[in-house]
Amino acid sequence: MAEASTIVDRTHPSAQAPKKTTLQLANLPPKQQGFGAQLYPRTPSRVDPNNPPWPAYRGYHEYSFAHATMGVRLPTILGKAIDDVVKTLNDEYEEERVVDLTECISRMEDLMDDLQGNSKLRPIIDDGEGDIPLWNKEIARYFRGKDFMNAPWLFAEAYKYRRMHECFSLSKYWKSYDVFFRQKCETFSRSGDAVFELSTRFAEPFRQADGATVAEQLEAKRLMFHELTQICLWGNSTDLSLLINMTEEDIKKLQSTGGDHLAATEQNILGNDLAKIWEYVSSDRFGTKEKGGRLDFVLDNAGFELYCDCVYADWLIQSGLCSQIRFHGKRFAWFVSDVTRQDFDWLLNSMVYGHRYLRAVFPNASDSDLASLKKLGLRWKEYVKKGQWVYEQHSFWITGYTYWQLRDEAPDLFIHLADSDLVVFKGDLNHRKLTMDCHVPSETPFPVAIGPLATEPGTPPIVSLRTVKSDVVCGIPAGKADQLDKDEPGWKISGKYAVVLLSEGRKGEPIQF
Numbered sequence: 001m002a003e004a005s006t007i008v009d010r011t012h013p014s015a016q017a018p019k020k021t022t023l024q025l026a027n028l029p030p031k032q033q034g035f036g037a038q039l040y041p042r043t044p045s046r047v048d049p050n051n052p053p054w055p056a057y058r059g060y061h062e063y064s065f066a067h068a069t070m071g072v073r074l075p076t077i078l079g080k081a082i083d084d085v086v087k088t089l090n091d092e093y094e095e096e097r098v099v100d101l102t103e104c105i106s107r108m109e110d111l112m113d114d115l116q117g118n119s120k121l122r123p124i125i126d127d128g129e130g131d132i133p134l135w136n137k138e139i140a141r142y143f144r145g146k147d148f149m150n151a152p153w154l155f156a157e158a159y160k161y162r163r164m165h166e167c168f169s170l171s172k173y174w175k176s177y178d179v180f181f182r183q184k185c186e187t188f189s190r191s192g193d194a195v196f197e198l199s200t201r202f203a204e205p206f207r208q209a210d211g212a213t214v215a216e217q218l219e220a221k222r223l224m225f226h227e228l229t230q231i232c233l234w235g236n237s238t239d240l241s242l243l244i245n246m247t248e249e250d251i252k253k254l255q256s257t258g259g260d261h262l263a264a265t266e267q268n269i270l271g272n273d274l275a276k277i278w279e280y281v282s283s284d285r286f287g288t289k290e291k292g293g294r295l296d297f298v299l300d301n302a303g304f305e306l307y308c309d310c311v312y313a314d315w316l317i318q319s320g321l322c323s324q325i326r327f328h329g330k331r332f333a334w335f336v337s338d339v340t341r342q343d344f345d346w347l348l349n350s351m352v353y354g355h356r357y358l359r360a361v362f363p364n365a366s367d368s369d370l371a372s373l374k375k376l377g378l379r380w381k382e383y384v385k386k387g388q389w390v391y392e393q394h395s396f397w398i399t400g401y402t403y404w405q406l407r408d409e410a411p412d413l414f415i416h417l418a419d420s421d422l423v424v425f426k427g428d429l430n431h432r433k434l435t436m437d438c439h440v441p442s443e444t445p446f447p448v449a450i451g452p453l454a455t456e457p458g459t460p461p462i463v464s465l466r467t468v469k470s471d472v473v474c475g476i477p478a479g480k481a482d483q484l485d486k487d488e489p490g491w492k493i494s495g496k497y498a499v500v501l502l503s504e505g506r507k508g509e510p511i512q513f
């Protein structure tokens with residue numbers, strides 16, 4: 001045991017840190033000015049899910065879409081989901097299954113109470129899914145004691161959808177029930193004009209004009225790339241959760257795929273890197289000399305949007321630009337209309353085998369329209385068979401983490417994506433996850449706003465194809481957001497504006513963990 005006299009006396013004046021230490025140094029370089037432009041308010045190492053680089057949007061921010069979503073949209077969506085399950089229940093006759101489904105409805109009602117009563121976020125009950133540890137670790141570490149309204153909107157909203165899955169995953173017979181499946185099929189069938197407009201143009205494989213020079217061929221490809229990228233972009237406008245108040249006419253207008261309409265809508269792309277993206281995908285850096293590149297889609301909505309993604313993916317293969325497309329979807333029903341494997345299979349199978357169904361839902365379609373859809377579907381299924389199209393569903397996509405945490409929380413996925421030549425993130429929610437859904441100044445360059453996914457060694461080139469449907473906006477010219485705030489106060493949630501943004505990444509550099 002130490003002698004009493006050797007114990008350090010922390011109160012003695014000699015134990016205090018000196019007030020000021022002055023160094024006499026004469027050889028340091030002179031002080032400079034001008035640091036800090038476009039730096040994060042927080043250094044990346046201090047960013048965490050509850051502390052994005054700029055302040056997060058939270059449900060209690062009354063001025064934001066977060067408030068409207070948490071207070072009105074989510075309860076409405078949950079209410080409709082309950083209606084859907086009741087419909088299924090009415091068709092069921094086996095007692096055990098009926099009782100089991102009734103319990104799912106009770107859990108949904110509890111969730112409704114939690115949501116409307118602004119309860120604290122509890123851990124997700126272990127239902128055997130692979131994402132549980134990720135969820136509960138994140139809740140414990142960053143959101144203990146937080147409730148639906150004061151947690152960052154992005155997390156609280158994702159959490160609500162995970163809780164909705166829990167209502168079913170704890171059951172015996174209804175584990176993979178998708179409350180949105182009916183709605184997703186309906187959006188496809190409500191989009192008849194645009195569906196056949198595309199199928200009749202693309203059913204015949206892509207061919208260059210006879211006798212075209214190399215330069216003409218390249219220009220033809222460039223133009224096609226330009227238009228199809230926009231079709232893929234605007235296919236996202238018809239998001240189901242926003243369709244609640246839309247007439248069929250409105251939807252048709254949004255989905256119009258005619259050339260003139262596209263030229264006009266390009267003016268609504270506020271941050272537009274299309275030319276840069278073409279420059280990259282048509283260069284030697286994309287893929288190898290012998291074969292085209294690998295492109296990954298991080299998917300958003302099923303139904304019409306997925307169909308547009310597939311039309312685009314088809315052309316990317318046909319044109320030789322890509323040799324492989326990997327589609328990343330969700331493992332189970334997630335935000336209202338997000339793609340699951342079931343949706344992906346449903347689309348391809350209905351196109352090929354759903355003749356009777358298609359006839360019923362598209363009563364105005366001609367035989368030739370339906371045949372064009374089948375031809376397209378057959379080709380797409382062939383891609384799947386040959387491995388040119390691959391569908392994947394990593395657990396990370398259905399967690400509450402944003403993509404600022406992708407590398408640390410899902411290193412295997414990061415390594416996998418690093419092999420891609422281009423990762424295309426579709427839609428608003430993916431954009432929110434890329435940017436951590438915070439008050440980033442709107443003129444901030446996209447690569448700055450997505451942080452580590454642009455700056456870490458090995459990050460692949462990334463594109464965000466997003467129609468703007470919520471508050472976060474980056475990568476647009478200075479002053480544009482202020483002007484729109486004045487002229488069109490609802491511009492951030494209308495889906496009328498979009499961004500097509502590129503981060504070049506650091507592909508090929510050794511990944512470090």
Ligand SMILES: O=P(O)(O)OC[C@@]1(O)O[C@H](CO)[C@@H](O)[C@@H]1O
Nearest residue numbers: 239241300427428429430469470
């Ligand atoms: O991701 P998407 O389909 O383009 O848009 C989805 C959306 O309507 O719902 C999300 C969640 O509320 C919001 O990010 C956005 O407003």
